[in-house]
Amino acid sequence: MSSVAQIPKSPALHEELTYDVSVSERHVVGEDIVSLTLRRDDGGLFPAWEPGSHIDVFLGEDEQGEPLTRQYSLWGAVEDRSAWRIGVLKDPASRGGSLRVHEQLIDGAKIRVRGARNHFHLEPAKSYVFVAGGIGITPILPMVRQAERDGIPWKLYYLARNRARLALLEELSGLPAEKLVLHCDDENGMIDLAGITSVLGEEDHVYACGPGPLLDVLDKMAQKSGRWTFHCERFAAAPVAPGRVDLPFEVLLSKSGTTHQIPAGVPCLKVLREAGVEVDWSCSEGVCGTCETEVLEGEPDHRDAVLTAEERAANETMMICVSRARSARIVLNL
Incomplete structure (x- = not known):
């Protein structure tokens, strides 16, 4: 899947x-x-x-x-x-x-x-393929070490534009060399992601972190394949799809009973903060998960880079810094 x-x-x-x-x-x-x-x-x-x-x-x-x-x-x-x-x-x-x-x-x-x-858990799998782009090696490296300790087969592809952009090489040198591929675009051209993933099966999991275009390609390959499972962590939420319109909506806070109007183009988080509502937040870009808020009623319009497809379909929570509402009214557990 x-x-x-x-x-x-x-x-x-x-x-x-x-x-x-x-x-x-x-x-x-x-x-x-x-x-x-x-x-x-x-x-x-x-x-x-x-x-x-x-x-x-x-x-x-x-x-x-x-x-x-x-x-x-x-x-x-x-x-x-x-x-x-x-x-x-x-x-x-x-x-x-x-x-x-x-x-x-x-x-x-x-x-x-x-x-x-942690919104990027290492799930049990028969084998792992890790793909890191540039600074995306930071969350991937502990996963690789965990897989090695657990004796689970793995392969790491570490990609960068050039060798100067490959970080933590001293740490990587302690890993089995036959399981590590360092790929620099200026030396070898674009890596063959299709070839790497074509041999994967239903029990294989791919974990990736890096630039958005890299993750987008892998995500599309996973959806097209329908076999292997893809996990990723993004540095920024994906751009809003063309033609996706911001609609105004109403927010009811269940704990205080107050109602707030969220105009088109204005983040829900901004309106609530300006109204003096105490809410946890951090990145304001939909990537850190700090402002995740329970949804009691209504249908969110998810625009974050944290929730999985299954979590979005469940509509139990939303990131109020970037996500909006498809329904005219939404009730939050605040």
């Missing part, structure tokens, strides 16, 4: 803890890519986490005075709870987060973090 498989829900945000941490190590691990090792200022251990998890990193405020929070995947060893390790690409299209990391988070810098949260 070609789909993103159903995954367990992460804990609610209020159950996650916030930590004061310091940057104990900073290394350049690729062109415009830094790795940061974070340790708690109180000397304590971080909570246990699973491959695919990410954390929130608080980076102060943006130019409009809004909290600047970004999400970064954990790439370190899951058994090492003394440190959290993240990798950050300096993105020229960044809204300020990655630039601030690269310019300000030097050795000894103090910041706050929250988590960990």
